[in-house]
Amino acid sequence: DAGITQSPRYKITETGRQVTLMCHQTWSHSYMFWYRQDLGHGLRLIYYSAAADITDKGEVPDGYVVSRSKTENFPLTLESATRSQTSVYFCASSRQASTNNSPLHFGNGTRLTVT
Amino acid sequence: GNSVTQMEGPVTLSEEAFLTINCTYTATGYPSLFWYVQYPGEGLQLLLKATKADDKGSNKGFEATYRKETTSFHLEKGSVQVSDSAVYFCALSGSNTDKLIFGTGTRLQVFP
Numbered sequence: 001d002a003g004i005t006q007s008p009r010y011k012i013t014e015t016g017r018q019v020t021l022m023c024h025q026t027w028s029h030s031y032m033f034w035y036r037q038d039l040g041h042g043l044r045l046i047y048y049s050a051a052a053d054i055t056d057k058g059e060v061p062d063g064y065v066v067s068r069s070k071t072e073n074f075p076l077t078l079e080s081a082t083r084s085q086t087s088v089y090f091c092a093s094s095r096q097a098s099t100n101n102s103p104l105h106f107g108n109g110t111r112l113t114v115t
Numbered sequence: 116g117n118s119v120t121q122m123e124g125p126v127t128l129s130e131e132a133f134l135t136i137n138c139t140y141t142a143t144g145y146p147s148l149f150w151y152v153q154y155p156g157e158g159l160q161l162l163l164k165a166t167k168a169d170d171k172g173s174n175k176g177f178e179a180t181y182r183k184e185t186t187s188f189h190l191e192k193g194s195v196q197v198s199d200s201a202v203y204f205c206a207l208s209g210s211n212t213d214k215l216i217f218g219t220g221t222r223l224q225v226f227p
Contacts, residue, residue: 004158035217042119042204042219043159058214090158104151104215106158 003027006091006107013081014115021076021110023091031094032074033058033104034066036087043090049074081114088112117142117209121218124202128195128225136190136221138179138205146207148172148181148188149215153202162190162203195225 004025013019023032034046045058047066055066063085065077074093078085089110096102122137140146147166151159163172168183177192190203205218 040219043217045214048214092158103149103161103164104159106160108156108158 004091004093004105004107006089006110008110009108010111010113012113012115015082016080019078019081019112021078021089021091021112023074023076023107025072025074025091025093025105027093027095027105028071029093029095029105030071031096031102032068033092033094034064034074034076035090035092036060036085037090037109038087046076046089078112081112083114086112086114117146117207117216119205119207119216119218121203121205121221124220124222126221126223128223130197130225130227131194132225134190134192134195134199134223136203136205136223138188138190138218140186140188140205140207142186142207142209144209145183146209148179149206149208150177150179150188150190151204151206151217153204153220155201159204195223197225197227199223200225 007022033048035043044060049055049068052071091107092104094102118141120139149164150162152162153159163174165172165181171180179188179190202220202222204220206215
């Protein structure tokens with residue numbers, strides 16, 4: 001099915017472990033984003049990508065790594081998970097750079113718990 | 116810097132009641148303003164937008180007017196339904212950046 005899919009939906013991991021959250025979109029959108037959603041903070045941008053092999057930091061990038069070897073995939077890796085990274089993570093994509101003309105399309109999220 | 120402030124929730128209403136969710140913003144230049152909605156267990160989706168002052172965005176019975184004089188973009192609906200229960204996010208896209216800045220979200224609960 002066309003769309004944007006995230007996996008896994010739920011993940012429990014231990015402090016210090018590496019974990020990768022996957023994001024795949026079938027629209028061939030150029031732009032992809034990772035947000036985290038926390039109570040009291042709304043959505044905060046972690047990283048974004050304008051195209052394959054082009055990534056840039058958002059508001060809260062520390063402790064995260066991204067890659068974009070293919071247009072359709074944008075995995076997010078927590079190199080050494082910490083409890084403060086317990087959150088719901090959303091991947092999003094858009095056709096154009098300008099959000100005025102191209103809305104963000106969000107996946108259903110990954111709920112990550114770090115114990 | 117740019118920021119968005121939303122009223123805290125939850126907002127609890129009976130079906131067919133009038134809804135207002137307040138949103139104010141701080142931004143340089145002329146931002147575009149958006150409302151996104153998140154239904155339970157899902158990602159956010161665009162509800163409506165306004166790209167310049169005095170524009171009114173509308174969709175699914177919801178509407179919001181871009182008020183530059185009060186730096187506001189309040190969301191309204193004349194008669195809510197149980198199916199409108201969700202979290203609503205106000206957001207802006209500044210003239211100096213294309214990245215969306217979100218408010219903290221307001222949970223709406225509508226009871227029959």
